[in-house]
Amino acid sequence: xxxxxxxxxxxALADEPPGVxxxxxxxxxxxxxxQFGSTLQKELMGAMSAGGPPNAVRICRDRAPxxxxxxxxHSGAKIGRTSLKTRNPQNAxxxxxxxxxxxxxxxxxxxxDERLEFAAHNPEPGVEFRYMQAIVTKPMCLACHGxxxxxxxxxLDDAYPHDAATxxxxxxxxxxFHIVWPEExxxxxx
Ligand code: HEC
Numbered sequence: 105x106x107x108x109x110x111x112x113x114x115x116a117l118a119d120e121p122p123g124v125x126x127x128x129x130x131x132x133x134x135x136x137x138x139q140f141g142s143t144l145q146k147e148l149m150g151a152m153s154a155g156g157p158p159n160a161v162r163i164c165r166d167r168a169p170x171x172x173x174x175x176x177x178h179s180g181a182k183i184g185r186t187s188l189k190t191r192n193p194q195n196a197x198x199x200x201x202x203x204x205x206x207x208x209x210x211x212x213x214x215x216x217d218e219r220l221e222f223a224a225h226n227p228e229p230g231v232e233f234r235y236m237q238a239i240v241t242k243p244m245c246l247a248c249h250g251x252x253x254x255x256x257x258x259x260l261d262d263a264y265p266h267d268a269a270t271x272x273x274x275x276x277x278x279x280x281f282h283i284v285w286p287e288e289x290x291x292x293x294x
Contacts, residue, residue, distance in 0.1 A: 187279030
């Protein structure tokens with residue numbers, strides 16, 4: 105059931121009559137991802153130029169979850185980042201996220217934006233809408249996700265003894281944003 109929903113053409117969602125709440129969820133999800141991604145990248149670049157990558161490691165560690173929590177509080181959705189090879193084990197994918205990540209890897213980063221998105225209505229009881237969007241590796245990511253050199257390597261080793269998030273190259277799919285809208289009246293705890 106879920107497998108058949110994977111990478112369902114987003115266009116099919118857009119064909120629904122306007123005003124359907126789920127249409128809004130798709131747009132809201134894209135907007136949340138945009139805000140999360142751009143805020144993170146801005147802070148990351150600021151930290152890189154201010155204190156170099158070792159300082160920026162802290163931004164990723166502290167600010168990524170804080171920004172996600174802030175957006176969650178405002179929107180009512182749960183938002184985060186995941187990957188098939190995580191740096192922080194707390195970002196490990198849930199089974200449905202893992203399936204989507206595998207599909208993203210299969211189609212590849214060159215497939216085009218519309219194929220690097222996933223959306224599902226009412227995938228299970230209590231969940232109104234699920235959304236994922238692939239994150240593609242950029243040159244600025246390589247300092248920490250390519251072959252990190254000292255002193256970054258050291259900082260990462262200390263903070264993330266189970267780090268698997270290295271060896272990436274520009275254009276690789278690094279992971280994905282995920283967004284879950286709970287059914288109205290459900291706790292925002294998933
Ligand atoms: C200064 C080092 C640094 C840079 C540069 C950096 N990251 Fe990260 N990244 C980290 C750290 C540290 C974590 C772990 C954050 C945490 O504890 O949640 C992380 C985690 C992630 C995650 C969550 C999944 C996981 O592995 O735990 C994704 C996705 C990610 N980074 C993508 C990127 C992308 C894309 C870029 C470039 C735009 C980038 N990162 C640049 C340090 C960095």
